[in-house]
Every structure is written in C-alpha cells, then in structure tokens.
Amino acid sequence: MMVKNGSVIYVAHPEKTIDPSVHTHYVEDSIDLDNVPLNGGVLLKTMYLSSDPYMRYRMRDPSQPAFVPPIILNDPIDNFGVGQVVRSDDPKFKPGDYVYGYLEFSEYFVYPGKIHHEYKFPLTKIEKLPNVPLSVYVGTLGMPGTTAYQALKYFVTEKFKTAKTMFVSGGAGPVGTFVIEYSKAMAPHLKIIASAGSADKVKIMQDAGAEVAFNYKEQDTFKVLREHGPLDIYWDNVAGPTLDAALQNFRDGGLIIACGAISQASHDDSSVVRHFDEIFKRSLTVHGFVVATGESAAAAPHFFEDVVPLVRAGKIRSREHRYVGLREAGRALADVHTGANTGKAVIVVSEE
Amino acid sequence: MMVKNGSVIYVAHPEKTIDPSVHTHYVEDSIDLDNVPLNGGVLLKTMYLSSDPYMRYRMRDPSQPAFVPPIILNDPIDNFGVGQVVRSDDPKFKPGDYVYGYLEFSEYFVYPGKIHHEYKFPLTKIEKLPNVPLSVYVGTLGMPGTTAYQALKYFVTEKFKTAKTMFVSGGAGPVGTFVIEYSKAMAPHLKIIASAGSADKVKIMQDAGAEVAFNYKEQDTFKVLREHGPLDIYWDNVAGPTLDAALQNFRDGGLIIACGAISQASHDDSSVVRHFDEIFKRSLTVHGFVVATGESAAAAPHFFEDVVPLVRAGKIRSREHRYVGLREAGRALADVHTGANTGKAVIVVSEE
Numbered sequence: 001m002m003v004k005n006g007s008v009i010y011v012a013h014p015e016k017t018i019d020p021s022v023h024t025h026y027v028e029d030s031i032d033l034d035n036v037p038l039n040g041g042v043l044l045k046t047m048y049l050s051s052d053p054y055m056r057y058r059m060r061d062p063s064q065p066a067f068v069p070p071i072i073l074n075d076p077i078d079n080f081g082v083g084q085v086v087r088s089d090d091p092k093f094k095p096g097d098y099v100y101g102y103l104e105f106s107e108y109f110v111y112p113g114k115i116h117h118e119y120k121f122p123l124t125k126i127e128k129l130p131n132v133p134l135s136v137y138v139g140t141l142g143m144p145g146t147t148a149y150q151a152l153k154y155f156v157t158e159k160f161k162t163a164k165t166m167f168v169s170g171g172a173g174p175v176g177t178f179v180i181e182y183s184k185a186m187a188p189h190l191k192i193i194a195s196a197g198s199a200d201k202v203k204i205m206q207d208a209g210a211e212v213a214f215n216y217k218e219q220d221t222f223k224v225l226r227e228h229g230p231l232d233i234y235w236d237n238v239a240g241p242t243l244d245a246a247l248q249n250f251r252d253g254g255l256i257i258a259c260g261a262i263s264q265a266s267h268d269d270s271s272v273v274r275h276f277d278e279i280f281k282r283s284l285t286v287h288g289f290v291v292a293t294g295e296s297a298a299a300a301p302h303f304f305e306d307v308v309p310l311v312r313a314g315k316i317r318s319r320e321h322r323y324v325g326l327r328e329a330g331r332a333l334a335d336v337h338t339g340a341n342t343g344k345a346v347i348v349v350s351e352e
Numbered sequence: 353m354m355v356k357n358g359s360v361i362y363v364a365h366p367e368k369t370i371d372p373s374v375h376t377h378y379v380e381d382s383i384d385l386d387n388v389p390l391n392g393g394v395l396l397k398t399m400y401l402s403s404d405p406y407m408r409y410r411m412r413d414p415s416q417p418a419f420v421p422p423i424i425l426n427d428p429i430d431n432f433g434v435g436q437v438v439r440s441d442d443p444k445f446k447p448g449d450y451v452y453g454y455l456e457f458s459e460y461f462v463y464p465g466k467i468h469h470e471y472k473f474p475l476t477k478i479e480k481l482p483n484v485p486l487s488v489y490v491g492t493l494g495m496p497g498t499t500a501y502q503a504l505k506y507f508v509t510e511k512f513k514t515a516k517t518m519f520v521s522g523g524a525g526p527v528g529t530f531v532i533e534y535s536k537a538m539a540p541h542l543k544i545i546a547s548a549g550s551a552d553k554v555k556i557m558q559d560a561g562a563e564v565a566f567n568y569k570e571q572d573t574f575k576v577l578r579e580h581g582p583l584d585i586y587w588d589n590v591a592g593p594t595l596d597a598a599l600q601n602f603r604d605g606g607l608i609i610a611c612g613a614i615s616q617a618s619h620d621d622s623s624v625v626r627h628f629d630e631i632f633k634r635s636l637t638v639h640g641f642v643v644a645t646g647e648s649a650a651a652a653p654h655f656f657e658d659v660v661p662l663v664r665a666g667k668i669r670s671r672e673h674r675y676v677g678l679r680e681a682g683r684a685l686a687d688v689h690t691g692a693n694t695g696k697a698v699i700v701v702s703e704e
Contacts, residue, residue: 067633239628258632272624276591279640280610281419286638288631 005031008105008329010071013061018337020330023059024077031108033086040113042093042123044083046103047352050138051323051332051345053173053260054290055079059333067290077105077329080143082126082134089113092125099123100137105329107349132311132318134352139344140311140318141304143291144174149303151257151289152182156233159255160187163232167193167225167246170237171210172201173336174318174344175259179235180208181316182307193228195221195242200342204319216242225249235259239273247278256286319343357383360457360681362423365413370689372682375411376429383460385438392465394445394475396435398455399704402490403675403684403697405525405612406642407431411685419642429457429681432495433701434478434486441465444477451475452489457681459701484663484670486704491696492663492670493656495643496526501655503609503641504534508585511607512539515584519545519577519598522589523562524553525688526670526696527611531587532560533668534659545580547573547594552694556671568594577601587611591625599630608638671695 011025018024036043054068055077062070071077081103085093090113093099101111101123111123126137139145166183170176171194180192194210196202197217205213212228214221222245225231229249236243237260246256279286310316321341323332326349335341363377370376388395406420407429414422423429433455437445442465445451453463453475463475478489491497518535522528523546532544546562548554549569557565564580566573574597577583582603588595589612598608631638662668673693675684678701687693 243628258628260632272626273628274624276595276610276625276628279638280612280642282640283642284638284640286631286636286640288634288636288638290632290635 001033002030003033003108005029005107005109006326007076007107007109008326009074010059010077011074013073014056014059018056018059018330018334020334024330024333026327026330033108036110038087038089038110038113040089042088042090042099042111042113043086043108044099044101044103044111045086045108046106046349047082047084047098048133048135048138049081049103049105049329049347049349050079050142051329051336051341051347052079052143053336055333056337076109077333078102079105080138082137083111090123093123098126098128098134100126100142105326105347107326129308129312133320135320135322135344135346135348136311136318138346139174139320140178140316141307144344145178145307145316146303147259147289147291148175148178148182149307150291151235151259151287152179152186153302153306155257155287155289156183156255157186159233160190163187163190163255165191165193165229165231165251166233166235167195167229167231168205168210168235168237169195169216169242169246170260171208171213172196172198172204172319172342173237176235176237177204177208177319178316180205180210182310184209185310185315191228193224193231195224197339198342204343208317221245222248230254233257243273244275247273247275247282247284250278250282250284252282254282254284256284258286258288259290320346323347325349353385354382355385355460357381357461358459358678359428360678362411362425362427362429365425366408366411370408370411370682370686372686376682376685378679378682385460388462390439390441390462390465392441394440394442394451394463394465395438395460396451396453396455396463397438397460398458398701399434399436399450400485400487400490401433401455401457401681401699401701402431402494403681403688403693403699404431404495405688407685408689428461429685430454431457432490434489435463442475445475450478450480450486452478452494457678457699459678481660481664485672487672487674487696487698487700488663488670490698491526491672492530492668493659496696497530497659497668498655499611499641499643500527500530500534501659502643503587503611503639504531504538505654505658507609507639507641508535508607509538511585512542515539515542515607517543517545517581517583517603518585518587519547519581519583520557520562520587520589521547521568521594521598522612523560523565524548524550524556524671524694525589528587528589529556529560529671530668532557532562534662536561537662537667543580545576545583547576549691550694556695560669573597574600582606585609595625596627599625599627599634599636602630602634602636604634606634606636608636610638610640611642672698675699677701 009025085097192210193212194205195216230251234246321343361377437449544562545564546557547568581601586598673695
C-alpha cells in the first residue's frame, strides 16, 4: 500500500535562535508500506517525537565539535520518539508493538537492523500504562526523566538527608518538574525554590510541589534566593546569571548539579558566569551530568522499577505541550530553545 | 627592657590592586618586654609572616561580606606567622619556644590568652627541622601546604589511580609546587602540565617535576592543553580564562579542584567563565576547597605524619621569595596579588 510520507528536513545551521521556516523544511514523499525493503530492520509508524533543548547543540555546522553528533544537512531530523511496528525483519518485534528509540522526523521510516549512528541505540519495546499516553516515554519515562533520576540518585541521595533548601531553575520543564516531584518524594522535609519564565510555568512548579515558585523575568532571582535561602542544593538547568545568583546564596559545603546551560548554547556575553569563585569560597561541589549517550533511557539501572510506581501513584506527573503534525516540528524545536513551550514539548505525528 | 616595636597598619581599602604606600603604613612604637601585661597570653617576638593571595579578600570594606574576616582599618594587619616566645602566662609555652599562629604584623606583640578573632586559633608549638628554615611553617608545612594536601588527599586520591594527565595553574606558588610534588610522589605515572607567568616560574615548575611547564603570557594556554591533553585533573588556582581553556580540553568524567580564583578577586570582565557548560557536557566534577578557617594548619589529620617525611626526603621542597623587614610587608602583600613574587612570599621580621 502506497501512502503519503511527510518528513522534516534540516536545511540550514542557525546562528542563534532557530527559525522553523529557515532552518527546517517539511517535505512529502510516498512510501510502499508492504514492499519497502527492511534489510533486517523494522518499519515504524511514528507516533510521538520529542523536542529537547539539547537539540540546539545538534543543529550546528558539523565542523564544530560538540558533545552530541550534528544533524546532517538535507537529512531528516532525528530524536527520541515513540512508534508502532508496521512490519519487522527482527524477531524481537511484531506488527503492533510499541517501541521507543531514536526516530526520524518522518511519518514512516525503516529503523535499521545494523546501528551506525551514535544515537541509534537498539529499539526498546515499551508497555502502555493505564491512563497515561505513550508520550510519557519521551518525557517522564524518557530522556528527561532518566536525566533527572540518574543525577538525583547518584549525586543527591546522601545530601537529601541533611539538606534544608533546594533551588531548581528551568523548573517547569520535563526535567525540572521531575526533579521537584522526585525530590519531594525522597525528601518531604525539603523546601524547594523553583524558577521559570512565565506565570503559567509558575503554576506548573507550584503544582509540582515547589514551596517558592517565581517568574525570573518579573522577580529578581538574587533577591528571592537571599530571602528564602541559603541553598544546600541547586539543580541548574540554565547556568548564566541564574547560576551566579545561586552561587552567591549557598550554604558552605553545598551541592550543584549542572545539567544544562541553555543560556550558553551560543556563548554570548549574557551567558557568562561571574561568581565561579564562590565555588571555592563556599567549598561547593559541582557535578556535571549529561545522560549517557549511545544507550537507551531504559538502560538506566532501576529506572523503571523506581519511577513507574511513582508515575502510577501520581507522584511524578507529565505535563505536555503538544505540537500536532510534523509541520509543527520546527516550531517545537524553536520553542524549547526560547522557552515558549509550557510543559514537555511533544510532536504528535499520529494519535494513539 | 624598652625596645623599638615596628608595626604595619592597614590604612585604606584597595579598589583593585594593592599600593603599599596607600593601603598600608609602617609605624614605630616602643614596648617594655619585661613589664607588658600578658593577661594569660604570650609575648611573642615575630620571626616570619606570610603573605598570601587570600589576604586581598581580607583587605576590603567590612560592609562587604566575604568568606574571611576583614582587616580592621587602623589596626595592625595579621596573618599566619612564626614567632618565638619571650614571656608566657600560659603554662604550655616557655621562653625560647617556637610557635605558629595568626600573628600581628608587629615585631613584638601579646598573643591573647582568650581568643575572640575568628582566626586567632590557639598557638601551636613547632619543632625546628634540620636544614629547613622555620619559615617552612608558613609555606609547605603551613596554610598553603595544608590546602594542597587536604584537597589532594580528600578529592584526588581515587582519581590518581586512573588519571593520565593533570594541569596545575599558578604552578610556581607554594600551593602549586606542593600540588606538583605531592602528586608526583603519589602518582609517578601522571603527566603534569603547569602554567605560571614568568620564565623564572617556569624553571620552578620544571624543578618541581612538571613535564610541560609554560609561561601563559607567552604561550596560548588553550593550544598547550590541546597539544598535551586531554586533562583528567585540573588544579585551578586562578579561574578566569585559564579555567575556560581547561574546560574545553577535558576528558569526560574529569575532576577540577577549585582552590582559588585570583583573577576574580575584583570581578571585572577579564575574570568571567564562559565555558561553564563544558562541566555538564563532559560530566565533570568540581570540588571547591578552602582550608578550614578557625583551625591551625597543624590540625589537618595526618598532615604532619604524611608530609614531614616527604619534606625530609626532599620530595616536597620550599621555594621562598623573602621580603626582609616589616617595611617590606606592604610590598609582599601587593606582589602576591600581581604575581610579582617568585616562590612563597615570606616577610622576615627577625632572623633565626
């Protein structure tokens, strides 16, 4: 059966922000679902695609080194996603199975049997949880959740025992709300301060359990932290001036998880850190963390056994900003870079 | 017996660099060594005084908070030093004993029996080591040595087992040479890259055992690290652009000891950190460290038992830049801030 097959192609490197109409291009082709050769791979129907801030680092001139592989010009974009098996050459999968993997931004495509791409980890079969959309696998149970879970579990478990106050920046995104909710579940005594850039995001952070939630565009971060600190833990999703404000409001011996630096993706003057010296003056520890590349989120030890019960109990919840249709994918990529989305940015390619 | 008693008074807060003639003032008074009241304290003859970069943080307007107490305007300056007991009300000390403590910048003064000042930890009696001047107690066996020892022992011991390459900035100072020599003693396989700001300092770092020693004013730090890296460990004495160069040349999972940020003492534009994002991209860990305030260097567990044998064996050596006479004290304070000294800055108040 021949069907239309839309795709989103990467067509130009952004200098600073992403302009969907300049840097991405939606194209339509057709695909023969019954006869397209699989070569040991699996034909997938794409359901959900993730848009994540780190993608900005992939959208670059490939001559520039970075911690993630570049997206190739004039190829379809790819990222974490959820799909359904249409046909399979791989005995581990049968038609109808739901899978999680590193998917092309196409309605249909063949997930290769042999993996060359650094991110093309083997597909993982996933289970549908009752009353939770499968898109949870690109958010709470996907890369953002794994990121938050692993760093909290490895680096913060001990500190939870004595910490009084924690600050989370980028607190309304999928990593931020996971951090707030998981920390509350592990350390109910903890006072959590959380920042983001809109009134809607403030509501999300309050809903997630932050005692002090504020809009950094309207309130001065330094003053809020001075009033509600000092900090024992800072989960840093943004770096730049927010980090500077946190550094000056830490208790001695505090802990920073450096998990993102969106303000630094383009290294302009607004993104510099001026108070690094507080790290030695206050004897702080900083753990930089990026979720392991080249492995499935599902490979994090104990991730599903620890987190799925919290999801089922409603203690860790997903909040999504849905972009319907591949034509909206470029907008989804741009929004997570500027913060225009509210909740986990999910591109809905086909409904469940 | 009445004798002349010179002192160095702190008379003005520096804006940026220290000008000895503007910010300090040498005065002479007299003191009656036989009759000055001790009130439970100890009359000391000052022998050696230390000049350390952190003193720049003490030389500030006291309304500004900082991690160390301010020096009080129109009072004598004080810092780590070595003296000899002249008279004592304290049964732990007798005339002729050598002691280490937080000493006034005066030829003679009474070390109080009751300690109020945050830094006026109780005096420690010290032993003269053969062929080593007592000034070793303000350098290798004093605060700089304790700083290097504690951070290396607590944070780097494990990493020494697998690390291939280490970078030390400020490598010719008393902390830097201790770091190089102690690391070589603990991990002989380690390749050490070290930077400082003059040809004489390069010789010191080579003498201490650095395989790659360079003058950052003449060679580009980034290029040297790119050629001889990637780094597993970076001992950071300076922060700023040197830290930025290191951050971009790290192996994933590396370790940074943030032990000073002289470039940031005045927070101008030359001192900012632009590549903090490498901390998360490369999964680096940063341990900020400042030696415990309010306790003697001698209080570091195992410090003397671990380090004295290395000093006796000539594996950890002192290199001093001596300033003779209290009139030179202001110059000694200024020089360690600009890097004009070569070796540990020691003010010689009276000879052994």
